[in-house]
Amino acid sequence: MNYITRIENLNNPRIKTLILSGNNIKEIENLHHLKELQNLELEKNQITTLSNLTIFGFKDIKKIIFSYNLISIDYLDELIKALSMLPTLEEINLQGNEITLHQQYKPRIFEFENIKILDKLALKDPIKKHFQVICDFRSLVIETKK
Amino acid sequence: MYLNTTLIQNASKDNSDPKNLTLDLSLKQLLSLKNIDKLVDVNNLQKLLVSTNYLKEIESVVNLLSNLTEFDLSINHISRIDNLHSLPNLKYLNLSNNRIMKIEGLMNLRNLEILVRVLFNPLMD
Numbered sequence: 477m478n479y480i481t482r483i484e485n486l487n488n489p490r491i492k493t494l495i496l497s498g499n500n501i502k503e504i505e506n507l508h509h510l511k512e513l514q515n516l517e518l519e520k521n522q523i524t525t526l527s528n529l530t531i532f533g534f535k536d537i538k539k540i541i542f543s544y545n546l547i548s549i550d551y552l553d554e555l556i557k558a559l560s561m562l563p564t565l566e567e568i569n570l571q572g573n574e575i576t577l578h579q580q581y582k583p584r585i586f587e588f589e590n591i592k593i594l595d596k597l598a599l600k601d602p603i604k605k606h607f608q609v610i611c612d613f614r615s616l617v618i619e620t621k622k
Numbered sequence: 623m624y625l626n627t628t629l630i631q632n633a634s635k636d637n638s639d640p641k642n643l644t645l646d647l648s649l650k651q652l653l654s655l656k657n658i659d660k661l662v663d664v665n666n667l668q669k670l671l672v673s674t675n676y677l678k679e680i681e682s683v684v685n686l687l688s689n690l691t692e693f694d695l696s697i698n699h700i701s702r703i704d705n706l707h708s709l710p711n712l713k714y715l716n717l718s719n720n721r722i723m724k725i726e727g728l729m730n731l732r733n734l735e736i737l738v739r740v741l742f743n744p745l746m747d
Contacts, residue, residue, distance in 0.1 A: 483725065485726045487728075490735050493735065493736040495736075495737070496739050
């Protein structure tokens with residue numbers, strides 16, 4: 477196969493953008509030296525978890541593109557936990573992963589003020605507020621039905 | 623096709639680049655970069671674009687391009703990342719759509735800022 481299966485041998489301290497889309501990478505690893513990483517794009521690989529991102533001490537990570545990987549719907553709590561440890565993030569793309577089907581996927585990510593673009597959609601405040609109203613209304617309906 | 627003076631002369635016709643800092647050899651059916659050092663001033667070259675050719679390897683002559691800041695090797699048949707150890711000024715490296723299976727040989731590239739290795743194979747999935 478012509479695919480890269482592992483992230484390794486990267487000790488270049490000034491790498492700001494790393495794009496390894498369309499390979500067979502299963503794990504986010506060996507990024508310890510890339511302290512200045514800002515854009516990480518691993519679209520169309522086989523990644524199942526983003527938790528590893530928090531161990532590398534990225535000072536200024538801004539954009540993470542993990543569309544079309546294998547991040548499951550059960551992963552939401554861990555995703556939110558990971559995102560809370562990456563306060564410099566501005567853009568995240570998880571399109572094509574099962575996790576996006578979780579009912580709470582958008583509302584819980586919306587809670588992060590630092591994230592401005594989710595799945596290629598720019599989150600302007602009116603959109604966030606609108607969505608929040610719908611969520612609140614739904615929970616109100618459920619409560620009155622009781 | 624192998625590099626020759628005609629190819630080089632035709633390639634460097636960029637009026638906005640009078641010092642010939644950029645060499646665009648994309649889509650030239652090139653099999654090799656052999657002799658590039660005899661055809662261009664290797665010390666001056668900053669951007670080398672060799673996308674969409676038939677290169678099978680990154681040849682050792684590339685090490686002579688000591689001021690290279692951008693190197694586009696996308697869409698070739700390169701099987702290994704090699705011979706990039708003497709390019710301390712390299713900032714942008716594109717190795718997309720080659721036959722590379724392993725990330726290696728990038729150790730001395732202290733100024734590397736952008737690394738791209740994307741593989742799109744429209745025949746699969």
